[in-house]
Amino acid sequence: SQQGExxxxxxxxxxxxxxxxxxxxxxxxxxxxxYRQNSGRGLVHLILIRxxxxxxxxxxxxxxxxxxxxxxxxxxxxxRAADTASYFCAxxxxxxxxxxxxxxxxxxxxxxx
Amino acid sequence: NAGVTQTPxxxxxxxxxxxxxxxxxxxxxxxxxxxxxxxxMGLRLIHYSVGAGITDQGEVPNGYNVSRSxxxxxxxxxxxxxxxxxxxxFCASTPGLGGLGYTFGSGTRLTVV
Numbered sequence: 001s002q003q004g005e006x007x008x009x010x011x012x013x014x015x016x017x018x019x020x021x022x023x024x025x026x027x028x029x030x031x032x033x034x035y036r037q038n039s040g041r042g043l044v045h046l047i048l049i050r051x052x053x054x055x056x057x058x059x060x061x062x063x064x065x066x067x068x069x070x071x072x073x074x075x076x077x078x079x080r081a082a083d084t085a086s087y088f089c090a091x092x093x094x095x096x097x098x099x100x101x102x103x104x105x106x107x108x109x110x111x112x113x
Numbered sequence: 114n115a116g117v118t119q120t121p122x123x124x125x126x127x128x129x130x131x132x133x134x135x136x137x138x139x140x141x142x143x144x145x146x147x148x149x150x151x152x153x154m155g156l157r158l159i160h161y162s163v164g165a166g167i168t169d170q171g172e173v174p175n176g177y178n179v180s181r182s183x184x185x186x187x188x189x190x191x192x193x194x195x196x197x198x199x200x201x202x203f204c205a206s207t208p209g210l211g212g213l214g215y216t217f218g219s220g221t222r223l224t225v226v
Contacts (some may be wrong), residue, residue, distance in 0.1 A: 031212045042117075042203060043156075045214035088155065092212070098163050099144055099210050100171065105155040 006089055006107040014112055019076040019106040024069075030094040032065055033101065034074050037086045046074075046087075055096030079111045115139050116143040119218035126194040126225045134189040134221050136204030144207045146171070146215070147179065149200040150213050156203065162187055194225045 007022045023032070023040040031050045049056045049065045049072065056063045062075040075094055086108050090101040120135045138145065146161040148171075158171030162181040176198060177191040187206075192199060201222050205215040 033214055042217040042219045043205075043215075045216065046212050048212055050212060054117075055117075090156075094210060098161070098169070099207060100146065100158055100161055101205075101215060102158070102172075103148075103156040107155060 001027045006087070006104045008107060009038050009105070010108045010110070012110045012112065013079055015079060015081055017079055017111075019079050019083070019109055019111070021074045021087050021089075021109070023072045023074070023104055025072075025089075025104075026070065026103075027091075028087045028094060029067075029091045030099075032063075032072050033090045033091060034061075034063060034072075034091060035103075037088065037106070039085075040075060046071045066107065076109075079109075081113050084111045085109060116207055117204055117216050117218035119202075119221050122219065124221060124223050126191070126223065128194060128196060128225060130194050132191050134191070134202055134204075134223075136189065136218060138186050138187075138204075138206045138208065138216070139185065140216065141184060141197075142173070142206035142216070143184070143209045144215075145181065146205045147177070147187070147189045148203045148205065149173065149198075150203060151200050158180045159189065159202075161197065170177045195215060196225045199223060201226075 014095045016030045033048045034046045047058045064070045086106045088106045090103045118136045128140045147159040148156040150156045160179040204218040207215045
Protein backbone atom coordinates (compact mmCIF):
# COMPACT_ATOMS: atom_id res chain seq x y z
CA SER A 1 0.00 0.00 0.00
CA GLN A 2 1.15 3.54 -0.64
CA GLN A 3 2.56 5.23 2.42
CA GLY A 4 3.33 8.67 1.03
CA GLU A 5 0.97 10.77 -1.02
CA UNK A 6 2.38 13.75 -2.87
CA UNK A 7 0.47 16.91 -3.58
CA UNK A 8 0.02 18.33 -6.14
CA UNK A 9 0.12 15.57 -8.73
CA UNK A 10 1.42 18.06 -11.29
CA UNK A 11 2.97 21.50 -11.03
CA UNK A 12 3.84 23.92 -13.82
CA UNK A 13 5.96 27.01 -13.13
CA UNK A 14 8.31 29.47 -14.84
CA UNK A 15 12.07 29.46 -14.49
CA UNK A 16 13.15 31.42 -11.44
CA UNK A 17 10.01 30.65 -9.45
CA UNK A 18 9.94 28.44 -6.38
CA UNK A 19 8.32 25.01 -6.45
CA UNK A 20 6.75 23.44 -3.39
CA UNK A 21 5.67 19.83 -3.19
CA UNK A 22 3.99 18.20 -0.22
CA UNK A 23 3.96 14.65 1.06
CA UNK A 24 1.68 13.05 3.62
CA UNK A 25 2.18 9.63 5.14
CA UNK A 26 0.30 7.31 7.45
CA UNK A 27 2.55 5.49 9.90
CA UNK A 28 5.56 6.23 12.09
CA UNK A 29 8.83 6.61 10.25
CA UNK A 30 12.56 6.67 10.91
CA UNK A 31 13.30 8.98 8.03
CA UNK A 32 11.74 10.46 4.92
CA UNK A 33 13.56 10.79 1.62
CA UNK A 34 12.96 12.71 -1.58
CA TYR A 35 13.93 11.42 -5.00
CA ARG A 36 13.94 12.90 -8.50
CA GLN A 37 13.21 10.94 -11.65
CA ASN A 38 13.85 12.35 -15.08
CA SER A 39 11.74 10.87 -17.84
CA GLY A 40 12.81 7.34 -18.67
CA ARG A 41 15.56 7.29 -16.05
CA GLY A 42 16.19 5.84 -12.63
CA LEU A 43 15.56 7.66 -9.39
CA VAL A 44 18.16 9.95 -7.89
CA HIS A 45 18.34 10.53 -4.15
CA LEU A 46 18.00 14.21 -3.30
CA ILE A 47 17.78 14.58 0.45
CA LEU A 48 16.96 12.63 3.61
CA ILE A 49 15.43 14.00 6.79
CA ARG A 50 15.34 12.01 10.00
CA UNK A 51 12.29 11.81 12.24
CA UNK A 52 13.98 13.94 14.90
CA UNK A 53 14.77 16.72 12.41
CA UNK A 54 12.37 19.48 11.40
CA UNK A 55 14.18 21.14 8.51
CA UNK A 56 17.08 20.40 6.24
CA UNK A 57 18.78 22.24 3.41
CA UNK A 58 20.87 21.09 0.47
CA UNK A 59 21.76 23.68 -2.16
CA UNK A 60 18.46 24.98 -3.60
CA UNK A 61 16.47 22.31 -1.76
CA UNK A 62 14.71 22.80 1.54
CA UNK A 63 12.84 19.97 3.22
CA UNK A 64 10.62 20.20 6.26
CA UNK A 65 9.13 17.42 8.32
CA UNK A 66 6.21 17.61 10.73
CA UNK A 67 5.85 14.23 12.43
CA UNK A 68 2.78 15.37 14.38
CA UNK A 69 0.95 15.99 11.10
CA UNK A 70 2.75 13.16 9.29
CA UNK A 71 3.71 15.49 6.47
CA UNK A 72 6.76 16.81 4.67
CA UNK A 73 7.39 19.46 2.06
CA UNK A 74 10.10 19.90 -0.56
CA UNK A 75 10.89 23.43 -1.71
CA UNK A 76 13.03 24.01 -4.77
CA UNK A 77 14.10 27.64 -4.97
CA UNK A 78 14.91 29.54 -8.15
CA UNK A 79 13.77 26.68 -10.39
CA ARG A 80 15.53 25.90 -13.64
CA ALA A 81 14.32 24.10 -16.76
CA ALA A 82 16.66 21.25 -15.76
CA ASP A 83 14.55 20.72 -12.62
CA THR A 84 11.75 19.38 -14.82
CA ALA A 85 11.18 15.86 -13.51
CA SER A 86 8.97 13.76 -11.27
CA TYR A 87 9.61 14.03 -7.55
CA PHE A 88 8.82 11.26 -5.10
CA CYS A 89 8.78 11.12 -1.34
CA ALA A 90 9.61 7.82 0.30
CA UNK A 91 9.25 6.84 3.92
CA UNK A 92 11.67 4.51 5.66
CA UNK A 93 10.12 2.86 8.68
CA UNK A 94 12.77 0.26 9.56
CA UNK A 95 10.01 -2.34 10.01
CA UNK A 96 11.30 -5.43 11.78
CA UNK A 97 14.67 -3.78 12.00
CA UNK A 98 15.10 -3.60 8.23
CA UNK A 99 15.10 -0.63 5.92
CA UNK A 100 12.43 -0.66 3.22
CA UNK A 101 11.22 2.38 1.33
CA UNK A 102 7.56 3.04 0.65
CA UNK A 103 6.96 5.53 -2.16
CA UNK A 104 4.23 7.95 -2.99
CA UNK A 105 2.89 8.41 -6.51
CA UNK A 106 4.97 11.47 -7.22
CA UNK A 107 4.61 15.06 -8.35
CA UNK A 108 5.40 15.94 -11.97
CA UNK A 109 7.17 19.30 -12.10
CA UNK A 110 7.41 21.24 -15.36
CA UNK A 111 9.66 24.29 -15.37
CA UNK A 112 9.26 26.42 -18.47
CA UNK A 113 12.03 28.73 -19.73
CA ASN B 114 32.19 3.49 -9.44
CA ALA B 115 29.50 2.07 -11.69
CA GLY B 116 26.88 2.17 -8.90
CA VAL B 117 23.90 -0.10 -9.58
CA THR B 118 23.88 -1.82 -12.96
CA GLN B 119 20.75 -3.41 -14.38
CA THR B 120 20.51 -5.61 -17.45
CA PRO B 121 18.81 -5.80 -19.83
CA UNK B 122 17.43 -2.29 -20.38
CA UNK B 123 14.53 -3.53 -22.48
CA UNK B 124 12.88 -6.94 -22.82
CA UNK B 125 9.82 -8.35 -24.52
CA UNK B 126 8.51 -11.68 -23.29
CA UNK B 127 5.70 -13.92 -24.32
CA UNK B 128 3.17 -14.98 -21.71
CA UNK B 129 4.46 -18.00 -19.83
CA UNK B 130 8.14 -17.41 -20.54
CA UNK B 131 10.61 -17.04 -17.71
CA UNK B 132 13.56 -14.72 -17.42
CA UNK B 133 16.00 -13.19 -14.98
CA UNK B 134 16.57 -9.50 -14.51
CA UNK B 135 20.11 -8.85 -13.41
CA UNK B 136 21.23 -6.33 -10.80
CA UNK B 137 24.77 -5.74 -9.61
CA UNK B 138 26.29 -3.08 -7.36
CA UNK B 139 29.93 -2.33 -6.67
CA UNK B 140 29.51 -0.21 -3.54
CA UNK B 141 29.56 -3.07 -1.02
CA UNK B 142 26.02 -2.19 0.06
CA UNK B 143 24.29 -4.66 2.35
CA UNK B 144 20.71 -3.75 1.46
CA UNK B 145 19.30 -4.36 -2.02
CA UNK B 146 15.73 -4.07 -3.26
CA UNK B 147 13.61 -4.59 -6.34
CA UNK B 148 10.74 -2.24 -7.21
CA UNK B 149 8.28 -2.08 -10.04
CA UNK B 150 6.93 1.20 -11.36
CA UNK B 151 3.56 1.35 -13.06
CA UNK B 152 1.83 4.48 -14.39
CA UNK B 153 -0.02 6.29 -11.64
CA MET B 154 1.14 3.79 -8.99
CA GLY B 155 4.51 5.06 -7.93
CA LEU B 156 7.09 2.41 -6.99
CA ARG B 157 6.11 -0.76 -5.19
CA LEU B 158 8.52 -3.07 -3.39
CA ILE B 159 8.76 -6.62 -4.76
CA HIS B 160 11.55 -8.25 -2.74
CA TYR B 161 14.46 -7.06 -0.69
CA SER B 162 17.64 -8.42 0.86
CA VAL B 163 19.52 -7.29 3.95
CA GLY B 164 22.64 -9.25 3.13
CA ALA B 165 23.98 -12.28 1.30
CA GLY B 166 21.73 -15.26 1.92
CA ILE B 167 18.88 -13.19 3.40
CA THR B 168 15.82 -12.15 1.39
CA ASP B 169 12.27 -11.21 2.19
CA GLN B 170 9.04 -10.30 0.43
CA GLY B 171 7.81 -6.81 -0.17
CA GLU B 172 4.39 -5.51 -1.11
CA VAL B 173 3.96 -7.31 -4.46
CA PRO B 174 6.07 -10.52 -4.44
CA ASN B 175 3.77 -12.90 -6.31
CA GLY B 176 5.24 -14.25 -9.55
CA TYR B 177 8.80 -13.26 -8.65
CA ASN B 178 11.74 -15.03 -7.03
CA VAL B 179 15.00 -13.64 -5.72
CA SER B 180 18.23 -14.96 -4.28
CA ARG B 181 21.33 -13.26 -2.88
CA SER B 182 24.38 -15.47 -3.05
CA UNK B 183 26.85 -12.57 -3.04
CA UNK B 184 26.84 -9.02 -1.70
CA UNK B 185 27.14 -7.65 -5.23
CA UNK B 186 24.34 -9.45 -7.09
CA UNK B 187 20.58 -9.56 -6.58
CA UNK B 188 18.79 -11.13 -9.57
CA UNK B 189 15.01 -11.06 -9.97
CA UNK B 190 13.40 -14.06 -11.63
CA UNK B 191 10.04 -14.03 -13.35
CA UNK B 192 8.79 -17.58 -13.13
CA UNK B 193 6.01 -17.51 -15.75
CA UNK B 194 5.53 -14.07 -17.24
CA UNK B 195 2.04 -12.56 -17.33
CA UNK B 196 0.82 -9.36 -19.02
CA UNK B 197 0.24 -7.91 -15.53
CA UNK B 198 4.01 -7.97 -15.06
CA UNK B 199 4.50 -5.44 -17.82
CA UNK B 200 6.27 -2.67 -15.96
CA UNK B 201 9.53 -0.86 -15.38
CA UNK B 202 11.70 -2.61 -12.83
CA PHE B 203 14.24 -0.85 -10.66
CA CYS B 204 16.94 -2.28 -8.46
CA ALA B 205 18.25 -0.19 -5.58
CA SER B 206 20.85 -0.51 -2.84
CA THR B 207 21.84 1.24 0.37
CA PRO B 208 24.67 0.65 2.84
CA GLY B 209 22.34 -0.27 5.70
CA LEU B 210 20.39 1.38 8.46
CA GLY B 211 22.52 4.50 8.44
CA GLY B 212 19.90 6.59 6.70
CA LEU B 213 22.09 7.32 3.68
CA GLY B 214 19.52 7.03 0.93
CA TYR B 215 19.28 4.51 -1.86
CA THR B 216 21.13 4.31 -5.15
CA PHE B 217 18.93 3.21 -8.03
CA GLY B 218 19.77 1.47 -11.27
CA SER B 219 18.55 2.85 -14.59
CA GLY B 220 15.75 0.30 -14.86
CA THR B 221 14.54 -2.53 -17.07
CA ARG B 222 11.48 -1.89 -19.19
CA LEU B 223 9.64 -5.22 -19.53
CA THR B 224 6.72 -5.90 -21.84
CA VAL B 225 4.83 -9.18 -21.64
CA VAL B 226 2.67 -9.96 -24.66
